[in-house]
Amino acid sequence: AQRVTQPEKLLSVFKGAPVELKCNYSYSGSPELFWYVQYSRQRLQLLLRHISRESIKGFTADLNKGETSFHLKKPFAQEEDSAMYYCALIQGAQKLVFGQGTRLTINP
Amino acid sequence: DTEVTQTPKHLVMGMTNKKSLKCEQHMGHRAMYWYKQKAKKPPELMFVYSYEKLSINESVPSRFSPECPNSSLLNLHLHALQPEDSALYLCASSQEGWAGGDSPLHFGNGTRLTVT
Numbered sequence: 609a610q611r612v613t614q615p616e617k618l619l620s621v622f623k624g625a626p627v628e629l630k631c632n633y634s635y636s637g638s639p640e641l642f643w644y645v646q647y648s649r650q651r652l653q654l655l656l657r658h659i660s661r662e663s664i665k666g667f668t669a670d671l672n673k674g675e676t677s678f679h680l681k682k683p684f685a686q687e688e689d690s691a692m693y694y695c696a697l698i699q700g701a702q703k704l705v706f707g708q709g710t711r712l713t714i715n716p
Numbered sequence: 717d718t719e720v721t722q723t724p725k726h727l728v729m730g731m732t733n734k735k736s737l738k739c740e741q742h743m744g745h746r747a748m749y750w751y752k753q754k755a756k757k758p759p760e761l762m763f764v765y766s767y768e769k770l771s772i773n774e775s776v777p778s779r780f781s782p783e784c785p786n787s788s789l790l791n792l793h794l795h796a797l798q799p800e801d802s803a804l805y806l807c808a809s810s811q812e813g814w815a816g817g818d819s820p821l822h823f824g825n826g827t828r829l830t831v832t
Binding site: 709 | 720747749757758759760761764766771772774806813814815816817820821822823824825826
Protein backbone atom coordinates (compact mmCIF):
# COMPACT_ATOMS: atom_id res chain seq x y z
CA ALA A 609 0.00 0.00 0.00
CA GLN A 610 1.16 3.52 -0.70
CA ARG A 611 1.99 5.21 2.56
CA VAL A 612 3.66 8.28 4.00
CA THR A 613 5.44 8.10 7.34
CA GLN A 614 6.41 11.07 9.46
CA PRO A 615 8.22 9.55 12.42
CA GLU A 616 8.14 12.65 14.65
CA LYS A 617 4.81 13.85 16.01
CA LEU A 618 6.50 16.76 17.76
CA LEU A 619 9.71 18.62 16.98
CA SER A 620 11.08 21.54 18.94
CA VAL A 621 14.11 23.61 17.94
CA PHE A 622 15.54 26.98 18.88
CA LYS A 623 15.32 30.02 16.67
CA GLY A 624 18.26 30.17 14.30
CA ALA A 625 18.93 26.43 14.51
CA PRO A 626 18.58 24.13 11.50
CA VAL A 627 15.32 22.25 11.04
CA GLU A 628 14.71 18.89 9.41
CA LEU A 629 11.26 17.29 9.30
CA LYS A 630 11.46 13.69 8.21
CA CYS A 631 9.19 12.04 5.66
CA ASN A 632 9.48 8.53 4.24
CA TYR A 633 7.18 6.98 1.72
CA SER A 634 6.31 3.65 0.20
CA TYR A 635 5.10 3.80 -3.38
CA SER A 636 5.31 1.57 -6.41
CA GLY A 637 6.29 3.73 -9.35
CA SER A 638 7.34 7.37 -9.50
CA PRO A 639 5.87 9.22 -6.52
CA GLU A 640 4.70 12.79 -6.53
CA LEU A 641 5.29 14.33 -3.12
CA PHE A 642 4.26 17.51 -1.34
CA TRP A 643 4.66 19.32 1.91
CA TYR A 644 1.56 21.06 3.27
CA VAL A 645 1.59 23.40 6.27
CA GLN A 646 -1.05 24.61 8.65
CA TYR A 647 -0.24 27.69 10.72
CA SER A 648 -2.28 28.44 13.82
CA ARG A 649 -5.86 29.42 12.91
CA GLN A 650 -5.10 29.25 9.18
CA ARG A 651 -6.12 26.84 6.46
CA LEU A 652 -4.03 23.95 5.27
CA GLN A 653 -1.85 25.22 2.44
CA LEU A 654 0.73 23.95 0.02
CA LEU A 655 4.31 24.67 1.06
CA LEU A 656 6.22 22.99 -1.72
CA ARG A 657 6.19 20.12 -4.19
CA HIS A 658 9.07 18.00 -5.33
CA ILE A 659 8.50 18.47 -9.05
CA SER A 660 9.19 22.19 -8.90
CA ARG A 661 12.41 21.88 -6.83
CA GLU A 662 11.76 25.30 -5.34
CA SER A 663 12.59 26.95 -2.05
CA ILE A 664 9.63 28.44 -0.23
CA LYS A 665 10.08 30.51 2.95
CA GLY A 666 13.63 29.14 3.11
CA PHE A 667 12.43 25.52 3.11
CA THR A 668 13.67 22.92 0.65
CA ALA A 669 12.92 19.25 0.18
CA ASP A 670 14.72 16.78 -2.04
CA LEU A 671 13.25 13.52 -3.21
CA ASN A 672 15.67 10.68 -2.47
CA LYS A 673 14.37 7.61 -4.27
CA GLY A 674 17.13 5.39 -2.88
CA GLU A 675 16.12 6.15 0.69
CA THR A 676 12.44 6.72 -0.23
CA SER A 677 12.55 10.00 1.63
CA PHE A 678 11.38 13.58 1.14
CA HIS A 679 12.70 15.40 4.18
CA LEU A 680 11.91 19.09 4.68
CA LYS A 681 14.85 21.29 5.65
CA LYS A 682 15.56 24.86 6.61
CA PRO A 683 19.01 26.08 7.65
CA PHE A 684 17.87 28.74 10.15
CA ALA A 685 14.51 28.36 11.88
CA GLN A 686 12.31 31.38 12.56
CA GLU A 687 9.56 31.69 15.13
CA GLU A 688 6.93 32.07 12.40
CA ASP A 689 7.81 28.57 11.17
CA SER A 690 5.93 27.09 14.11
CA ALA A 691 3.10 25.08 12.55
CA MET A 692 1.78 21.64 11.71
CA TYR A 693 3.56 20.12 8.72
CA TYR A 694 2.16 17.28 6.61
CA CYS A 695 4.04 15.29 4.01
CA ALA A 696 1.74 13.91 1.33
CA LEU A 697 1.81 11.91 -1.88
CA ILE A 698 -0.57 11.57 -4.79
CA GLN A 699 -2.17 8.16 -5.20
CA GLY A 700 -3.65 7.75 -8.64
CA ALA A 701 -4.42 11.19 -10.05
CA GLN A 702 -6.71 12.63 -7.44
CA LYS A 703 -6.11 11.15 -4.01
CA LEU A 704 -3.75 13.06 -1.75
CA VAL A 705 -2.55 10.79 1.06
CA PHE A 706 -1.17 12.53 4.12
CA GLY A 707 1.33 11.45 6.71
CA GLN A 708 0.45 11.77 10.39
CA GLY A 709 1.98 15.23 10.58
CA THR A 710 4.73 16.84 12.64
CA ARG A 711 4.05 19.76 14.94
CA LEU A 712 7.06 22.05 14.77
CA THR A 713 7.70 24.51 17.58
CA ILE A 714 10.40 27.15 17.30
CA ASN A 715 11.58 28.37 20.67
CA PRO A 716 12.84 31.95 21.02
CA ASP B 717 -11.46 35.52 -5.34
CA THR B 718 -8.64 33.09 -4.62
CA GLU B 719 -10.13 31.15 -1.75
CA VAL B 720 -12.23 28.12 -1.02
CA THR B 721 -15.08 29.18 1.25
CA GLN B 722 -16.90 26.78 3.55
CA THR B 723 -20.09 27.37 5.48
CA PRO B 724 -21.01 27.07 8.23
CA LYS B 725 -17.83 27.29 10.30
CA HIS B 726 -19.39 25.29 13.10
CA LEU B 727 -22.35 22.94 13.15
CA VAL B 728 -23.96 21.01 15.98
CA MET B 729 -26.58 18.47 15.01
CA GLY B 730 -28.50 15.65 16.56
CA MET B 731 -28.45 12.12 15.24
CA THR B 732 -31.88 12.50 13.66
CA ASN B 733 -31.20 15.84 11.98
CA LYS B 734 -30.58 16.54 8.31
CA LYS B 735 -28.05 19.25 7.54
CA SER B 736 -25.78 20.30 4.71
CA LEU B 737 -22.24 21.62 4.44
CA LYS B 738 -21.45 24.02 1.66
CA CYS B 739 -18.26 24.74 -0.23
CA GLU B 740 -17.68 27.37 -2.86
CA GLN B 741 -14.79 28.43 -5.09
CA HIS B 742 -14.65 31.01 -7.86
CA MET B 743 -11.18 30.24 -9.17
CA GLY B 744 -12.47 28.25 -12.13
CA HIS B 745 -11.15 25.03 -10.61
CA ARG B 746 -12.44 21.84 -12.20
CA ALA B 747 -12.15 19.38 -9.32
CA MET B 748 -13.50 19.59 -5.79
CA TYR B 749 -12.85 17.37 -2.80
CA TRP B 750 -14.26 16.51 0.62
CA TYR B 751 -11.83 15.47 3.34
CA LYS B 752 -12.57 14.45 6.92
CA GLN B 753 -10.13 15.27 9.70
CA LYS B 754 -10.49 13.79 13.16
CA ALA B 755 -8.72 15.43 16.08
CA LYS B 756 -4.93 15.02 15.96
CA LYS B 757 -5.17 13.00 12.74
CA PRO B 758 -4.38 13.89 9.12
CA PRO B 759 -7.13 14.66 6.61
CA GLU B 760 -8.64 11.62 4.92
CA LEU B 761 -10.25 11.74 1.49
CA MET B 762 -13.99 11.12 1.28
CA PHE B 763 -15.14 12.21 -2.20
CA VAL B 764 -13.82 13.77 -5.38
CA TYR B 765 -15.80 15.52 -8.09
CA SER B 766 -14.04 16.13 -11.36
CA TYR B 767 -15.76 18.25 -14.01
CA GLU B 768 -18.93 18.03 -11.89
CA LYS B 769 -18.97 14.23 -11.90
CA LEU B 770 -18.27 12.02 -8.92
CA SER B 771 -14.95 10.32 -9.60
CA ILE B 772 -13.97 8.96 -6.19
CA ASN B 773 -16.05 7.70 -3.26
CA GLU B 774 -13.78 6.29 -0.59
CA SER B 775 -16.40 3.82 0.64
CA VAL B 776 -18.07 6.54 2.67
CA PRO B 777 -21.28 5.53 4.50
CA SER B 778 -24.47 6.58 2.73
CA ARG B 779 -25.40 8.92 5.59
CA PHE B 780 -22.96 11.28 3.83
CA SER B 781 -24.26 12.35 0.42
CA PRO B 782 -22.19 14.65 -1.79
CA GLU B 783 -23.61 16.89 -4.46
CA CYS B 784 -21.95 19.11 -7.05
CA PRO B 785 -24.63 21.42 -8.53
CA ASN B 786 -22.08 23.26 -10.69
CA SER B 787 -18.34 23.64 -11.06
CA SER B 788 -18.18 26.27 -8.29
CA LEU B 789 -20.27 24.57 -5.64
CA LEU B 790 -19.93 21.42 -3.60
CA ASN B 791 -22.34 20.28 -0.92
CA LEU B 792 -22.22 17.50 1.62
CA HIS B 793 -25.64 16.40 2.84
CA LEU B 794 -25.72 14.80 6.26
CA HIS B 795 -28.43 12.53 7.62
CA ALA B 796 -28.63 10.22 10.62
CA LEU B 797 -25.04 10.81 11.63
CA GLN B 798 -23.36 9.16 14.58
CA PRO B 799 -21.33 10.87 17.33
CA GLU B 800 -18.17 9.32 15.86
CA ASP B 801 -18.78 11.40 12.71
CA SER B 802 -17.85 14.49 14.68
CA ALA B 803 -14.82 15.96 12.93
CA LEU B 804 -13.49 18.85 10.86
CA TYR B 805 -14.76 18.56 7.29
CA LEU B 806 -12.46 20.13 4.76
CA CYS B 807 -13.28 21.09 1.22
CA ALA B 808 -10.58 21.54 -1.39
CA SER B 809 -10.35 22.35 -5.07
CA SER B 810 -7.76 21.92 -7.78
CA GLN B 811 -7.35 23.77 -11.05
CA GLU B 812 -7.50 20.69 -13.22
CA GLY B 813 -9.24 17.35 -12.80
CA TRP B 814 -6.27 15.99 -10.90
CA ALA B 815 -4.49 16.85 -7.68
CA GLY B 816 -0.80 16.88 -8.56
CA GLY B 817 1.64 18.65 -10.82
CA ASP B 818 0.66 22.26 -11.41
CA SER B 819 -2.79 21.55 -9.99
CA PRO B 820 -2.25 21.29 -6.21
CA LEU B 821 -5.11 21.30 -3.73
CA HIS B 822 -6.42 24.55 -2.26
CA PHE B 823 -8.19 23.97 1.04
CA GLY B 824 -10.99 25.79 2.79
CA ASN B 825 -10.99 26.51 6.52
CA GLY B 826 -13.32 23.65 7.22
CA THR B 827 -16.60 23.08 9.03
CA ARG B 828 -16.28 21.76 12.57
CA LEU B 829 -19.13 19.30 13.01
CA THR B 830 -20.34 18.00 16.34
CA VAL B 831 -22.94 15.24 16.41
CA THR B 832 -24.82 14.91 19.69
